[in-house]
Amino acid sequence: MNRRSTPADPRKRMQMADLARLAGVSASTVSRALAGSPLISEDTRERIQTLARQFNYTVNSVATDLRSGVKRTIAVVVPYEQGTRQSFADPFLHGMIGALADALTERGYEMLLSRIDAERLDAAATLVDGGRAAGLILIGQWRHHDQLNAMAERGLPLVVWGAKLPRQKYCTVGGDNMQGGRLVAGHLLAQGRRRLVFLGDTGLPEVAQRFRGFTAALKEHGVELQQRANVPFLVESGRQTMAALLDEQPDIDGVFASSDLLAMAAIGALRERGRRVPEDVAVVGYDDVELARHFNPPLTTVSQPIHEGGAAMVEQLLAQLAGEEVTRARVLDTRLVERESSRAAGSPAHG
């Protein structure tokens, strides 16, 4: 007796009709009982609920959503740059996803995590068009302000973590990047640093603003930026770029890296070249990821209100879904966290 695989169609998922049969009532009654409708008598309701628990029955939420038209899933979209999926490696992203997961769970939403090509942000729209998700949370606006505007204009529920930009039709939440950049400039100058470089891809709006804030503040103090390097948020490139900068300009004494990841990479490269941090070169990062304070040396950095930001994004998205008018851009305060990596040059005094 050679039963071909499927030794059993062991149990198809039980469904409402089955439970109804077991309880000797109609599916309508089961539906109402499980939903806690007051139309159902106390007895019946409890009997049915017990039965459901006993048989591990859970209403099929796909069917429910279809019928009721309400969706309880939000897509969180993490773009990656072509050729590398490494963008996902940034601990900042990790923190953000955690914050979003918390905020969504708290309000009873599920989170669909999706990665897309950063060149085609609008591809994310199919998640909503296809009914998989009620709305979109996008992390970073990358180089496609235009695509985002188009998405928003056709009425897609959308919130983006990123910078406030001119002529912006979509809703953003983000830290105050200009302010962040200024804070760093002020700090480095106060530590007596003057030969400064900037690390980061200014093709990204957020980074561009950090850069503008940074250079604006420097200019006000009559200091000129020595160099800037366009580098993506990748450890490896950070390391290489920092090394290259040192070759060109060995007397650098301060680095502003536009993310903590880059800062850590830069510190690695500096040490490899025999520079001491912070004695010879002060390094400041951005984001204040959890590891920043445990790095060696502990990282001075600009703290982004990640948890507050995640909650704000969810709030804005749900408001949109509820049909409310939402503020176009929300800019959150940032603050500088001073740690070892940028302490004053101390005694060394030279140059």
Add this chain to the structure above:
Amino acid sequence: MNRRSTPADPRKRMQMADLARLAGVSASTVSRALAGSPLISEDTRERIQTLARQFNYTVNSVATDLRSGVKRTIAVVVPYEQGTRQSFADPFLHGMIGALADALTERGYEMLLSRIDAERLDAAATLVDGGRAAGLILIGQWRHHDQLNAMAERGLPLVVWGAKLPRQKYCTVGGDNMQGGRLVAGHLLAQGRRRLVFLGDTGLPEVAQRFRGFTAALKEHGVELQQRANVPFLVESGRQTMAALLDEQPDIDGVFASSDLLAMAAIGALRERGRRVPEDVAVVGYDDVELARHFNPPLTTVSQPIHEGGAAMVEQLLAQLAGEEVTRARVLDTRLVERESSRAAGSPAHG
């Protein structure tokens, strides 16, 4: 240029019937045309597809899934320990999620990311029972082998990242933790370290195995473990615990931390107490997270084949869904990556 786009018609998503009307055919035809069925003539198919693109129409995959019974969503479940959501902060998890996202996307599946209480792993079952996901990928078995067994026994499609255990009914994929532990022991001994401590929560099967492998190898060389501390995977506790250990036993010269995160925390604590790493104390981590090689000092650690592991988990789960018989436990090779944090004691020589 006046492609006057429909003025914000936030009302209703277009649906198949609408498109059918526009194309002057029935919904069946549209369905088949979009699915690329050979039943439809070339002309019609193209006309409909163009139309769909024009109107940003995407078939509602919720309805599709309901009707066809096929689900294209997998739930990835990240447990958190009560009282703290910080478990999400471990960079290892982040890497794992990235690997899973890649593997799932590659096969055309969506990823539902879900956090649950580590005490109630079985709560994750509702995601499948409720039809939201076709199957479950759980990261870590935590303290609930029994719950997992029960889930598997009632036929839930499930794969767990974790250790191979006796009497295991569910499917696991994981690194060879015993081997990992042995590798670390061998390495530390080879570096001349003898006063060793272990950091990690042996209540978790994976950690317990690392611990067993570690101590077994030590014993074979006649060395005895000095101390072990039961500490969760949290930076803060790692730091405090390391400090406490040092108080009790100031002459420690080697630390095996059961995760890179803990290793980094331990290094922080050691430095605070004036110990040099690796000169005074060698530290070895576990996981080989991306930052490990960029830490200061670069971390010696046991590399877990995260990408391969993610792919393997997806593979096993899809096999289960296809009704195939799958191997119960898959154990992947690990290897030691030697870096600065555990270099031989060198010249220091003292007490």
Add this chain to the structure above:
DNA sequence: ACGCGCATTGCAATCGATTGCATTGAAGCC
């Protein structure tokens, strides 16, 4: 005893797609 009202419950339509089967019309064959 009759009728009314209220508390429960069931029937059947519906959500947005897919798909087996029937239908149509034209081409092919003798």
Add this chain to the structure above:
DNA sequence: GGCTTCAATGCAATCGATTGCAATGCGCGT
């Protein structure tokens, strides 16, 4: 020309729930 054949399309049932409305039954007032 009449009949078969086949390609292309439409009809209607279906997936697993929800919900407006109709139906049932029981208590109670008079």
